[in-house]
Structures are given as structure tokens and as C-alpha cells.
Amino acid sequence: MGKTLVHTVPIDYVMIAFIFVFVLGIGFLLKNRTKTGEDFFLSGRSIPAWITSLAFLSANLGALEVLGMAASGAQYGGTHFYWMGAMPAMLFLGVYMMPFYYATKVRSVPEYLKLRYNEATRGFNAISFAVMTILVSGISLYSMGLIFQVLVGWSLTTSIFVSAVVVLIYVAMGGLTSSIFTEVIQFFLIWLGLLLIPVLGMVELGGWDQMVSRLPHGFAHVWSHMGTPDSNAMGIDWLGVVLGLGFVLSFGYWTTDFLVVQRALAAKNLRAAQNTPIYAAYFKMIVPFLVIIPGLMAVALIPDIGKAGGPSYNLALPLLMERYYPPGLMGLGLTAMLASFMSGMAGNVTAFTTVWTYDIYQAYIKKDASDAHYVKVGRWAVVIGVIVSIGTAYIAADFPSIMDYTQLLFSFFNAPLFATFLFGMFWKRTTPWGGFWGLLAGTLAAVLLYVLIPEGYFASDQAGNFWRAWAWVAAAVVTVLVSLFTKPKPESELKGVVYGLTEKVTYAGHAWYKRPGIQALMVCVLLVFLNILFW
């Protein structure tokens, strides 16, 4: 046990127990309504856009995101990850890419790759995604256990098992619907539990200007210190941020990662699917107030954070919670952290389950089984996925650094995959083998770049991450070169799959607030406004 940061009282445990009971109850409610494969893996394609969009965001708002982004706020300052990184990519997904995902009726991202390219591309993507997703899920399980150990003194085993088993039960019962429902509830709970931190921080610091005056130069700005690499904590200039983060890394994640795309596929029609990431962008815009601002406050209030001998940046948010929350409210704050962790893990597990069942089991192990059989396999995949995650969590406990690398590697898969998708969707001349070799080359390039460039070569870890965008370039070049020398698919097979050969949908008859294009434009305007406001 040892010394812990927070003193808990029984009421805190009541709060925590309640959310477990609540999400399990939802699992039971939905169990009887989840019968076919369509229900289990795609929620019967019946969910309205406001729910899918909150789930879209919440699946990403896992514990690693919440704690990690607060840490990044404390270490580097700025809100680039939101207002430059995520949002443009989300809009692009909604306006341009979603029609291909949704209208082709594919059930997963790898399945689209099969439709557009070939079996090999799909297999490569399916297997790498399945393995990496489950590893990452284990890593976040471990990180969560670690935070609770430091904070309230629970043993690793307690927090890992309790939360993993709860996620297992409700996902196995209700499938994607259960995951989406609880994600939305957890989304509100995260806000309920954490919103008071920035508010009270502002009260203690005496307002925005007071806070800024206690921060390192440029931390509260987005662009004004990005002119040269030496003038900001990330050690990178604006071009690196725009191309590396804004273009390659975030487009790679938000447009191709099945974890988020799956939520949009559950929407009830194409318009709802397109609106999913666009509505989510509205909410994404305000997430920095919940995570980045507390990070900044931590720098202002806890001077030795991140320095030798001081607490690590990752504790930025928990430390503020400890500073402000009395018992009772503390229980709510801890519940919010658990909720964020569970929604992230449920997201990983449902994405893994679908890819495993449709793209690995159905494709390579048992081709023509009944629908009920695949649902059963899906339920077992949830069980096995969670058990493997728990195992990974214990491996991570022994080799923390290896697990850091795994997670980095996972991000490598996305950058080249985005090149494969971009060319696949918008250039009909791209050939099946062009796609495959491009993806393979890009992934290898990402790994090589990571292994070959010595540690400490870049000004900060973040700068290194951004420049790994070269993997995208490698994938793009190889895709184009191989495509020029191999035979493309006949155009008849590419109808509805490639931009030039698909009829464009129009929503001209709908009210303005229902039209994805207009909504996306409005988000753009707000985005530009925010970037200028915090210039």
C-alpha cells in the first residue's frame, strides 16, 4: 500500500460502485435486443447522430487521452492537438470519406480495403489492427491501475480486474450498442466529474490573465511562438505542426482507425453517419478546456512538476484533483476517471471483436457459418480480448518501456494507412498491389525511422513524432510507383468505392442544420476563430 495521495471515505466508494452498477444494468437491458450479427457488431445501423457522435468522441476520450493531454498541456502548452490536429481530420472524414465507408455497406475498415484493393491488404491491416488494439487496450489498463495505485492505494490487481471484468460483461451482453450507450453516459460523467477542476483552478489563480502570467512564455498561445523551433517547448516550427500533426498523424488516426470509424457505421443513415464526426467536432472543440487548461494550471500551481524530483507530467490532472476535491467530490472525480477509462477500453474491445470476427475468423477460419454462430464467436472474442488485455497489462507492469514502444508502433500503422486510403478513394488508377506494397513500405519506413534515429536527436519526443510523418511520404511514393506498373481493377468493380466513379449525394432538400456540408463549414469558421483568438 504505502503512502497515497488521496484519503478516501466510504461515500467515494458508493459513487464508484454506482457507475459500475449503472453500466452493467445497461448491458442487461440491451442483452435481449441484441440477436443478429448486425445488432451485435453494428448496432443494427439504427442509432441517431447525436448519440453516435458523442460515442465517437468518448471512445477516444480514454484515460490515456485525458491524462496524456493534460500532461501534454503541462509539458508543451498550446492546443494544437485539438484545433490543428483532430478537428480538420474529423470534418474531412465526415464530408468526404464517410460516403464510401457507409454506402458500400462494409462492416469494418479492413473490409473496405478488400473491396478497394485485395485480400492481402485487408489481411495485413486486419491482423496488425487486431494485435495492436488489444496491446494498447492492455497498456491503458495498466496505466489506469497505476494511477489508482498512486492516488488511492488500490493494488494493481484490484483495479485491473474490477474494471476489466465490468467492461467485459456489458460489452459481451449488448455488443456495440452497449458500448455506445455507456460511452455517451460516461461522456457526461467525465464532464460532470472533471469540469470543476478548471473552474476552481481559475478561482485560485484569479482568472485567465493571472494564470498566463505564471506560465512559461507562449504556453497559452497556439501559433505565435511557432515561427522557429527554438521559440517553443515542442522544438518544432509551424510547418512541422501543420504537415506532421495536422495532416498526416491526425488524418491517419481519425479517418482510418476503426475504433472511431465503427461508431459512425452504427448510425441510422448516411446523413447521420456523415454528421457523426462533424457533430463530434463541435464537442472536440471544447475538450481542451477540460484537459489542456488543467495542464497549464498544473504548471502555474505546482512549480516542480516534470522537473527532477518533482511529480511526473502524467499526474497533472490527478494532482489538481487532490488539491481541490473534498471527499465526496473526490469520489465523483475518481468515477469520472474510471468512466473515461472504461469507455476507451470498451471502444478498443468492440473494434477488436468486429475485426477479429469478420476480417479474420470469417475470412480465414470459417467462411460459411450462420449469423448466430458469428455472434457467438463475437461474444467469445470479447472475453478473450479482455483476458489478453489483462495479460498485456501485467507484461506492461514488468516492461514499461517496451509497452511505450508498442503504442508508438501502433501510431505508425495509421500514418501510412492514410496514404493507402487517400489514393484508394480519390485516384481510381491505384492498383490492388500498389495499395498493398505502399502500405507495407510505409509501415516499414515508420519502424525504421523509429529504430534508426537515435534518441535525443530531436528537440523533444513530440518533434520526433511529428517528423515521422515521412512514413506517409514513403507509402504514397511506393503506392504510386507500383500502381503505374501493375494492372488496375476494372472500373465496374470500383463503382461506389472510388470518388470519380460514385454518384455524389446531395442534401439540398434538407434544413441547413441537418446538412453535413453546412455543419462542417460552420465548424471551420469556429475553428479559425478559436485559432485567431488564442493566436
Next chain:
Amino acid sequence: MQGQTRWLDLRFLIGWMFTIYGVVLAGYGLVANPQVEVMKGHNLNLRTGVPRFVFLEADKKRETGTPEIQRQRLMGELLQYPQPSRYREGFFLLSWKSFFKRQTNMVESIYSENL
């Protein structure tokens, strides 16, 4: 069937979640009022809990409607009017507005006391 759909309405579930957390927090704040070093003198539990509780109470009151509407509903005159889900949806938005208003008031009061 009606009861079952109600339980599957996310807005309904979220409303209950907020209420329960609100009641527990506010109750605990009233009884124990624990303090932290930095924010001495504020009953944070009560202040966080109460607005959340009030907001669903308002919701419920609106949902049953005025006595006149209740009477008409009983008489069967309003069979079409209060479509349950549309009706709730409208008031869901209304109650959110009042919720945010209360929330801002609360923040402002913390602010002014502090100054």
C-alpha cells in the same frame, strides 16, 4: 412496452444518473461538509450536487404538464398532442438550458465570494 422503451431512452438514463449523483453529493455535503486546504469555506459537494438534482426535478414537473393539460389528457382530448418522445425531447432541451444557467450562477457565486 412503453416502460421498456423509456429505459432505453438515453436522455432518461442520463437524467437519472445526474439526479442520483446530485442527491448523493448534496446530501453528503449537507451532513458532512468536508473541506480541502485550498478551497476553505466552500461546501463544494453541496454546490456541485444541488444544481444537478434540481435540474431533473424541473424536468419531471414539466413532463407531467399543467393541471389543465393533465385534465385534457385524462379526458382523451389530447391523444395526439403530447407525443411522449417529442414532448420529452423539447423539455430535455429546456431543462438543459436551466441547468446551464444554474451552473453559471454557481460559478459566478464562487467567483464573487472569492473576490
